[in-house]
Structures are given as structure tokens and as C-alpha cells.
Amino acid sequence: MPALICGSLAYDTIMVFQDQFKNHILPDKVHILNVSFLVPRMRREFGGCAGNIAYNLKLLGGEPIPMAAVGQDFGPYRKHFEACGIRLDQVREIDDLFTAQAFITTDLDDNQITAFHPGAMMRSVESHVRDVHDVSFGIVAPDARAAMLQHAREFAERD
Secondary structure (H helix, E strand, C coil), X not given: CEEEEECCCEEEEEEECCCCHHHCCCHHHHHHCCCCCCCCEEEEEEECHHHHHHHHHHHCCCEEEEEEEEECCCHHHHHHHHHXXXXXXXXXXXXXXXXXXXXXXXXXXXXXXXXXXXXXXXXXXXXXXHHCCCCCEEEECCCCHHHHHHHHHHHHCCC
């Protein structure tokens, strides 16, 4: 029973700051914030809501079909999904953009500072649910706002 999963595919770069942000971000100086954190530990994970849902659905024996827009750096993610047996025919690669990416820095108190680059995700509105016919159900996961609205509307219009 194939499931179309509309949403983001992203890289998550996760870093740990071996101190507390509060020791470096001074409340009375926040209007002139200029800090840098040494983060000796870092890892890169495959993420994005559609990616996480597709991966876990596959682990449960499902047939996920992610629908997303990705960038020129999608190669490692593509290899990962191919090794998992996840279909990629509804994933559009945009050559002049990067795949969506989150950069997450966590301190010793589990506070986080995150920067998010949407990249190719902003072009996911160019993919259409109505063009995919071999699915039994669908999921609209977090993505570019216009794409989420469009994909939800297109699912609602299906017979």
C-alpha cells in the first residue's frame, strides 16, 4: 500500500557546545550580540519531516514515496534512501540550490540555537500530488508553506 509523503528532506548538522550559552550571551548586551562557540563534536544526520517519516515507514514494512525538492548536494541522502529501498521518483533535484539544512548547537543545559536554510525546499510547490496515481494514502508533513497548502488541497480533490 504505497503512501505519498509530501514534506522536507534535509540535512541536520548537530553540534555540542561544551559550556552554557548563558556564560557567553549576556542579557544586558543582547542588543549587540556577537558570539562564536567552539564545537569540537559535530555530526550530520539525514532529516527533514518527509525523510524521517519515509524511513520509519519503510522500517515498519510500508511503501513510502517521499515528494520533496532537494539540491545539488543530495547525493549522500540519495545513496542512503536507495540502500533502504525507498523510492525517489517524486524527489526533484534542483541543480543550483542546496538541500534544506538545519544547523543545531546545543549547550550543556540542553539549550539550543538553530539556523535553518530552506534551500531547494522552497521549490517543492512545483511538485503536484495530482500527478501521482499509484498511492493509497498521503501525508502532508512540514514543508514550504505554499507547498503544504497546495498538497493538502490536491489530496482533498482526489477521487
